[in-house]
Amino acid sequence: xxxxxxxxxxxxxxxxxxxxxxxxxxxxxxxxxxxxxxxxxxxxxxxxxxxxxxxxxxxxxxxxxxxxxxxxxxxxxxxxxxxxxxxxxxxxxxxxxxxxxxxxxxxxxxxxxxxxxxxxxxxxxxxxxxxxxxxxxxxxxxxxxxxxxxxxxxxxxxxxxxxxxxxxxxxxxxxxxxxxxxxxxxxxxxxxxxxxxxxxxxxxxxxxxxxxxxxxxxxxxxxxxxxxxxxxxxxxxxxxxxxxxxxxxxxxxxxxxxxxxxxxxxxxxxxxxxxxxxxxxxxxxxxxxxxxxxxxxxxxxxxxxxxxxxxxxxxxxxxxxxxxxxxxxxxxxxxxxxxxxxxxxxxxxx
Ligand SMILES: NC(=O)c1ccc[n+]([C@@H]2O[C@H](COP(=O)([O-])OP(=O)(O)OC[C@H]3O[C@@H](n4cnc5c(N)ncnc54)[C@H](O)[C@@H]3O)[C@@H](O)[C@H]2O)c1
Numbered sequence: 001x002x003x004x005x006x007x008x009x010x011x012x013x014x015x016x017x018x019x020x021x022x023x024x025x026x027x028x029x030x031x032x033x034x035x036x037x038x039x040x041x042x043x044x045x046x047x048x049x050x051x052x053x054x055x056x057x058x059x060x061x062x063x064x065x066x067x068x069x070x071x072x073x074x075x076x077x078x079x080x081x082x083x084x085x086x087x088x089x090x091x092x093x094x095x096x097x098x099x100x101x102x103x104x105x106x107x108x109x110x111x112x113x114x115x116x117x118x119x120x121x122x123x124x125x126x127x128x129x130x131x132x133x134x135x136x137x138x139x140x141x142x143x144x145x146x147x148x149x150x151x152x153x154x155x156x157x158x159x160x161x162x163x164x165x166x167x168x169x170x171x172x173x174x175x176x177x178x179x180x181x182x183x184x185x186x187x188x189x190x191x192x193x194x195x196x197x198x199x200x201x202x203x204x205x206x207x208x209x210x211x212x213x214x215x216x217x218x219x220x221x222x223x224x225x226x227x228x229x230x231x232x233x234x235x236x237x238x239x240x241x242x243x244x245x246x247x248x249x250x251x252x253x254x255x256x257x258x259x260x261x262x263x264x265x266x267x268x269x270x271x272x273x274x275x276x277x278x279x280x281x282x283x284x285x286x287x288x289x290x291x292x293x294x295x296x297x298x299x300x301x302x303x304x305x306x307x308x309x310x311x312x313x314x315x316x317x318x319x320x321x322x323x324x325x326x327x328x329x330x331x332x333x334x335x336x337x338x339x340x341x342x343x344x345x346x347x348x349x350x
Contacts, residue, residue: 003115007298007299008298009294009295010034010069010070010294010295010297011034011035011068011069012034012035012036012037012067012068012069013029013034013036013068013069013070013071013072013095013294014037014038014039014058014064014065014067014068015029015036015037015038015039015049015055015068015072015074015105015202016039016040016061016070016071016072016073016074016075016083017066017074017076017079017097018038018040018046018048018049018074019040019045019072019074019077019162019163020162021074021164021286022038022040022045022074022075022080022270023048023052023053025051025072025074025097025286025290026038026049026053026055026125026286027053027286027287028056028286028290028291029053029072029139030053031283031287031292032290032291032294033293035056035243035287036053036054036055036056036110037055037056037058037064037067037068038053038055038056038057038058038064039057039058039059039061039063039064040222041058042197043059045257046059047060048317049243055076055134055302060085061083061086063234064089065090065092067084068092069092069093069096069297070092070093070094070297071083071087071092071093071095072094072095072290072313073087073095073096073097073204074095075097076095076163076166076171076172076176076264077099077101077102077171077172077173077177078102078165078170078171078172079107080096080097080099080100080101080102081101081102081106081107081109082104082114084101084114084121085098085110085112085113085325086231088114088117088119091117091119091133091241092119093114093119093120093122093297094120094121094122095122095123095124095290095293096110096121096122096123096124096183096310097123097124098123098124098125098126098185098310098313099173099177099178099181099310099313099314099317100123100182100307100310100311100313100314101311101314102171102172103171103314103318104311104314104315106217106312107310107311108311109304109305110307111308111309111310111311114307115307115319117152119211120235120296120297121213121307122293122296122297122303122305122306122307123276123297123305123307123309123311124289124307125181125182125305125309125310125313126182126188126284126285126286126287126291127182127185127186127288128185128186128203128304128305129286129288129289129292129304130285131282131284131285132243132254133254133301134245134304136188136190136206136243136252136254137138137190137342138316139252140190140245140247140252140341140342140343141216141342141344143303143341143343143344144247144249144250145245145246145247145248145249145250145251145252145343146247146248146249146250146329146343147192147222147224147247147248147343147346148190148192148224148245148342148343149225149246149247149249150224150225150226150245150246150248151187151190151191151225151226151227151243151244151245151246152226152227152228152242152243152245153183153186153187153226153227153228153241154228154229154230154231154240154242154243155179155180155182155183155229155230155231155236155240155241156184156229156230156231156233156239156240156266157231157232157238157239157240158211158232158234158235158236158237158239159235160232161219164289166178167232167247169242172290173318173321173335174201174212174321175201175212175213175214175230175231175232176199176201176214176216176230176317176321176324176337177317177321178316179230179231179232180214180216180228180230180317180320181313181314181317182227182323183217183226183228183230184218184244184313184316184317184320185243185305185309185310185312185313186215186339187220187226187228187308188218188220188233188312188313188316188339189218189305189341189342190245190310190341190342191222191224191341191342192219192220192221192222192239192308192338192339192340192341193220193221193223193332193334193335193339194218194220194221194226194312194316194332195219195220195221195331195332195334195342196218196219196329196331196332197217197218197219197316197319197320197323197329197330198216198217198321198328198330199214199215199216199217199321199323200208200214200215200216200273200324201213201214201215201321201324202214203235211225211257211347212232212233213229213230213231213232213233214230214231214320214324215227215228215230216228216230216320216323216324218316220341220345221338221340222340222341223337224341227271232269237259237330238255239256240255241256242254242255242258242313242324243255244256244343247343253301255258263278286325287311289303289305292304309320315332316332319332
């Protein structure tokens, strides 16, 4: 399916992994109105997907891969690669939850495999679809704050308790690869490719990440810097995110705990599942991202986040983990044609 050629719309999507985020994807796909198929290794979750989301149940990977037009990977991070390769082997486009993969080798190989096969691959870096974050990016792209110079991003909550693999750093990559990656991707989107990372992490490894907390400084290719904080040390105080983006001509700031325009009671009304950032009355961003990916798979416009962006976010996150372990900054290679961020290029003197 060539990009730019409008093909048949996607009819059947198979969600693999029906836990916390898999159910959010099921809800989004139902909102869009496509036929939903579901597979998880746990039979109870398959039954729930049938009863709550009207999904067609599959009891094996092979069965769901054979029944759908698009595969939506919502399993633990260290299983993304094997499922993506299985989908590619039978010619199925993939939407993958972030992080695209657990390692750089896997992420690069996934991107290469799909590119060489001409198969669409989309990575659900959902922060780009949150209305306030998307609006800030549009403002920057319109040149309204000038050149992006200093970016401060935070994402803080309690320790995730719904699944034990999340706090097992070997499987999830821990706080940086699981949580900070959201803001790493956003920082790169607005401020450009990252050439250096320094990071510090409290309680980085092992199976007991209670009160894990991480801080990273990214140096972007044009010298802008991003300060990013991610935390599982905000137990009992709710989940919050914030941004402060300083440009040469203005500043944009936002914090979920200061600006919640609509309060939902019970909170689950806002989006299925607690522990996600609060949202406005706009469409929830998990539906919006799927609404952008599915037409792209059918040959429509390229979405705001690409597979390469997903792999870049993994590379920067893993560099941050390395820095936190060694205490030294990690340099990242500068691409031949670096991505300079969302702001319009500065006019050069002729
Ligand atoms: N975008 C976001 O805001 C967001 C939020 C949470 C999680 N995530 C990402 O989504 C992924 C899943 O996280 P989660 O919190 O939903 O985890 P989870 O543990 O709640 O759900 C994962 C599900 O996958 C199933 N599973 C495991 N291995 C499988 C396999 N080989 N085949 C089929 N099913 C399998 C498990 O039984 C479980 O039900 C992770 O990569 C995570 O980083 C993204």
